[in-house]
Amino acid sequence: MSFSAIVIQFLNGLAGTSSLFLVAAGLSLIFGVSRIVNFAHGSFYMVGIYLAYSLIEYFGRGSALGFWGAILLAGLGVGLIGIVVELVLLRRIYQAPELFQLLATFGLVLVIKDVALWIWGAEELFGPRAPGLRGGIEIMGRTLPEYDAILIVIGPVILGLLWLLLTRTRWGTLVRAATQDREMVGALGVNQAWLFTSVFALGAFLAGLGGALQIPREPANLLLDVTVIGDAFVVVVVGGMGSIPGAFLAAFIISQIKAFCIGIGTVEVFGASFAMSKFTLVAEFVVMAIVLVVRPWGLLGRPQAMPRHAGAAEERISLASRPLSMAAFAVLAILIVLPATADTYTLVLLVDIFVFALFAASLHLMMGPGGMVSFGHAAYFGLGAYGAGLLLLKAGLPMELALALSPLVGALGALIFGWFVVRLSGVYLAMLTLAFAQITWASVYQWDEFTGGSNGIVGVWPAEWLTSKTVFYFMTLLLCGASLWLIRRIIHAPFGYTLRAGRDSPLRADSIGIDLRRHQWIAFTIVGAFAGLAGGIFAFSKGSISPEGLAIPRSVDGLVMVLLGGVQTLTGPVVGAAVFTWLQDEVARQTEYWRALLGLTIIGLVLAFPQGIVGFVKARLPARLGGGL
Amino acid sequence: MLRVAGLHAYYGQAHILSDVSLEGNAGEVVVLLGRNGAGKSTTLKSIIGLVRPAQGEITFEGRRIDGLSAHRIARLGLGYVPEERRIFTDLTVMENLEVGRQPSRAGAPAWSPDRLFRLFPNLGEMRNRPGGRMSGGEQQMLTIARTLMGNPRCILLDEPSEGLAPVIVEQMAATIRELKQEGLSVVLSEQNLHFAASVADRATIIEKGRIRYTGSMAELQANDAIRAQYLTV
Ligand SMILES: Nc1ncnc2c1ncn2[C@@H]1O[C@H](COP(=O)(O)OP(=O)(O)O)[C@@H](O)[C@H]1O
Numbered sequence: 001m002s003f004s005a006i007v008i009q010f011l012n013g014l015a016g017t018s019s020l021f022l023v024a025a026g027l028s029l030i031f032g033v034s035r036i037v038n039f040a041h042g043s044f045y046m047v048g049i050y051l052a053y054s055l056i057e058y059f060g061r062g063s064a065l066g067f068w069g070a071i072l073l074a075g076l077g078v079g080l081i082g083i084v085v086e087l088v089l090l091r092r093i094y095q096a097p098e099l100f101q102l103l104a105t106f107g108l109v110l111v112i113k114d115v116a117l118w119i120w121g122a123e124e125l126f127g128p129r130a131p132g133l134r135g136g137i138e139i140m141g142r143t144l145p146e147y148d149a150i151l152i153v154i155g156p157v158i159l160g161l162l163w164l165l166l167t168r169t170r171w172g173t174l175v176r177a178a179t180q181d182r183e184m185v186g187a188l189g190v191n192q193a194w195l196f197t198s199v200f201a202l203g204a205f206l207a208g209l210g211g212a213l214q215i216p217r218e219p220a221n222l223l224l225d226v227t228v229i230g231d232a233f234v235v236v237v238v239g240g241m242g243s244i245p246g247a248f249l250a251a252f253i254i255s256q257i258k259a260f261c262i263g264i265g266t267v268e269v270f271g272a273s274f275a276m277s278k279f280t281l282v283a284e285f286v287v288m289a290i291v292l293v294v295r296p297w298g299l300l301g302r303p304q305a306m307p308r309h310a311g312a313a314e315e316r317i318s319l320a321s322r323p324l325s326m327a328a329f330a331v332l333a334i335l336i337v338l339p340a341t342a343d344t345y346t347l348v349l350l351v352d353i354f355v356f357a358l359f360a361a362s363l364h365l366m367m368g369p370g371g372m373v374s375f376g377h378a379a380y381f382g383l384g385a386y387g388a389g390l391l392l393l394k395a396g397l398p399m400e401l402a403l404a405l406s407p408l409v410g411a412l413g414a415l416i417f418g419w420f421v422v423r424l425s426g427v428y429l430a431m432l433t434l435a436f437a438q439i440t441w442a443s444v445y446q447w448d449e450f451t452g453g454s455n456g457i458v459g460v461w462p463a464e465w466l467t468s469k470t471v472f473y474f475m476t477l478l479l480c481g482a483s484l485w486l487i488r489r490i491i492h493a494p495f496g497y498t499l500r501a502g503r504d505s506p507l508r509a510d511s512i513g514i515d516l517r518r519h520q521w522i523a524f525t526i527v528g529a530f531a532g533l534a535g536g537i538f539a540f541s542k543g544s545i546s547p548e549g550l551a552i553p554r555s556v557d558g559l560v561m562v563l564l565g566g567v568q569t570l571t572g573p574v575v576g577a578a579v580f581t582w583l584q585d586e587v588a589r590q591t592e593y594w595r596a597l598l599g600l601t602i603i604g605l606v607l608a609f610p611q612g613i614v615g616f617v618k619a620r621l622p623a624r625l626g627g628g629l
Numbered sequence: 630m631l632r633v634a635g636l637h638a639y640y641g642q643a644h645i646l647s648d649v650s651l652e653g654n655a656g657e658v659v660v661l662l663g664r665n666g667a668g669k670s671t672t673l674k675s676i677i678g679l680v681r682p683a684q685g686e687i688t689f690e691g692r693r694i695d696g697l698s699a700h701r702i703a704r705l706g707l708g709y710v711p712e713e714r715r716i717f718t719d720l721t722v723m724e725n726l727e728v729g730r731q732p733s734r735a736g737a738p739a740w741s742p743d744r745l746f747r748l749f750p751n752l753g754e755m756r757n758r759p760g761g762r763m764s765g766g767e768q769q770m771l772t773i774a775r776t777l778m779g780n781p782r783c784i785l786l787d788e789p790s791e792g793l794a795p796v797i798v799e800q801m802a803a804t805i806r807e808l809k810q811e812g813l814s815v816v817l818s819e820q821n822l823h824f825a826a827s828v829a830d831r832a833t834i835i836e837k838g839r840i841r842y843t844g845s846m847a848e849l850q851a852n853d854a855i856r857a858q859y860l861t862v
């Protein structure tokens with residue numbers, strides 16, 4: 001790379017910093033004060049860019065005043081949406097366990113996506129270039145778009161304004177105080193509700209503005225929400241949660257790395273050519289993984305006490321009460337006789353339900369008794385699926401053997417990632433699992449020669465004797481049923497008790513000589529094996545595998561299932577998986593806007609049952625019946 | 630002024646307070662005495678609304694306050710100084726005071742930073758120092774000053790003498806007497822009987838979440854049996 005190329009890439013990186021910083025700063029502020037990890041923050045960005053598009057169209061593409069006015073108005077509009085969201089939804093769930101808040105904001109993501117689809121359609125929308133800034137600036141023989149130069153300035157200006165706001169006003173002082181100890185701020189007479197609403201509005205405004213400012217640089221599209229939230233999470237974690245200068249620094253580092261990866265192009269390493277641009281998808285997650293391992297609280301953040309696990313007041317898990325065991329046998333009996341009467345469609349749906357019940361139950365083992373929340377559980381599901389598919393097609397193993405090895409592939413991935421993951425706790429741990437899942441996803445997505453890249457793998461069919469849907473159904477029932485039984489045994493074995501003891505009071509566990517990390521590591525690996533098996537079965541039931549199988553939405557599906565059912569009990573995730581899979585299937589057949597319906601259902605469920613469905617039922621059953629549920 | 634009657638409180642399943650009653654009259658210093666873990670902090674937290682009592686009645690100046698959120702209770706003129714101090718470590722002394730600032734109210738002494746710095750001269754010399762870089766004694770002064778910025782009529786002080794050097798404890802006692810002079814009512818929790826005796830008018834003893842004794846401080850000083858039973862370690 002020549003010197004001038006380096007300078008230009010550096011400036012490109014700086015231009016990218018601004019939008020990323022705006023989104024991340026808002027996310028960080030909101031998290032700092034309300035402790036809510038707002039999944040919908042990327043959606044605010046997306047709405048910002050769409051609103052800017054429409055407003056510019058409305059004001060006319062040629063006018064500079066119209067352009068900048070549209071951008072500001074788009075930000076303000078999103079701020080207003082933020083206020084509504086806070087008042088209508090979040091305000092009701094501040095007391096709920098943190099994972100339920102996450103779930104609710106994820107429901108919001110789905111709703112906002114479909115509202116955007118309804119208003120703006122599925123096509124990408126290209127905005128105009130900024131009036132009066134269509135030219136370029138000559139720098140050492142290369143050109144930098146004028147608009148990028150403006151963006152380079154905007155980021156630091158907003159950083160400065162935010163800094164003034166936070167350090168020079170009473171509001172800012174209260175925000176900083178609440179970031180450290182909001183309960184104390186309340187006890188001093190400050191109305192937190194009002195503080196939260198205003199912080200949420202500001203955060204949403206910043207995200208909307210960040211989106212709107214990108215309209216001349218990228219088309220508005222419906223995938224922005226998830227990509228942006230991924231980037232913003234990374235920036236917030238790398239910079240340190242709640243730290244605004246940290247967000248800027250992290251946005252700067254990550255934008256620079258991305259810019260240089262693109263700029264460098266293809267490099268020769270030991271004779272093999274490697275496209276650095278492919279590295280952009282993983283780069284930020286690699287940075288995050290390194291930061292989390294070396295300095296978990298981020299570059300400029302400070303260590304914070306984090307709630308360690310999801311359940312509110314966790315109760316003792318009791319072994320199945322008699323009525324419950326009987327109910328379980330009844331369900332099993334029905335499932336066994338069902339194929340005699342059911343059509344193929346039902347059997348296929350039930351296979352999906354079994355697979356996801358296992359997937360969710362494995363996540364539950366990790367989140368409930370293990371006390372480790374995973375945002376990246378799809379990685380092990382996907383490893384199992386790809387492992388089975390590749391062993392079948394590339395290694396030429398018989399299908400039965402490939403399927404039997406899928407848990408090992410999942411376990412191997414979990415063994416490696418788990419070694420890092422168990423060194424952290426709380427939200428940081430969850431973020432690291434997300435990072436590993438994204439790295440896995442990006443590798444699969446880009447390794448065309450081996451994994452089929454974005455096309456995935458086709459022709460992953462089961463062996464001859466399993467081609468009948470009924471036989472495959474029974475195999476799945478057997479494998480998933482046995483796995484669930486095993487998971488239950490693990491939870492009630494001394495190993496499970498040790499895990500829970502460690503989760504509830506790590507210090508005490510440590511003082512009586514329990515090596516908690518080691519136990520968590522083993523648990524993580526076991527969980528990876530179960531998720532891998534679920535993935536393997538899933539691959540053979542569909543006949544194909546695509547990278548979506550291990551992308552963020554699959555991980556979130558798992559979380560939704562577990563939380564929907566309730567994290568305290570094993571029955572919870574199983575019920576949650578059944579309800580979720582059935583709902584998704586049912587709603588998707590009825591309407592194009594199934595996401596919105598799903599999102600509204602999730603939000604409704606969270607508002608109605610903050611302890612999950614099973615938790616809700618349990619609280620209303622006599623203890624004798626509810627035991628072990 | 631402040632009246633607590635028949636209070637019950639739980640942490641999860643654990644029954645922490647049972648039938649706690651307590652009274653603080655206007656202009657008086659009353660102390661809640663008890664050993665570590667007796668339930669003193671839980672009582673004060675229930676009063677200020679940080680712990681939601683399961684049962685019982687709390688009235689402040691004739692008004693029911695149980696069930697109100699903490700900020701509403703604080704705005705009625707009831708200040709709370711937590712045992713753990715809970716200084717905002719990133720914020721300077723001035724900023725900590727700013728968080729506590731509330732409009733002045735009738736019938737309560739009005740405080741400004743300057744006036745507080747006369748009461749706590751140390752703080753005046755470190756106005757721009759972050760709370761995290763102060764000594765324990767200085768933090769204890771700051772947490773009281775911060776609460777006073779809300780111009781309360783009554784303050785709850787949770788073990789203000791805990792972990793302080795003897796000289797500072799003396800200062801603390803003087804400060805509390807001065808606040809009483811200003812017309813402030815004080816509810817204090819303490820393990821240190823000597824300190825309590827130097828400031829309090831009346832005493833209530835709590836043990837294992839139950840009230841064991843209520844009477845004047847002078848009576849308690851004279852009653853060796855009670856003191857031996859509930860207070861000495
Ligand atoms: N957050 C809490 N969760 C569970 N138990 C608690 C909590 N805080 C205090 N306790 C318990 O409640 C009892 C009373 O505590 P506390 O009111 O702090 O006593 P004191 O202030 O008199 O030392 C103790 O047994 C203590 O262990």
Ligand SMILES: [Mg+2]
Pocket residue numbers: 666669670671712788
């Ligand atoms: Mg105490």
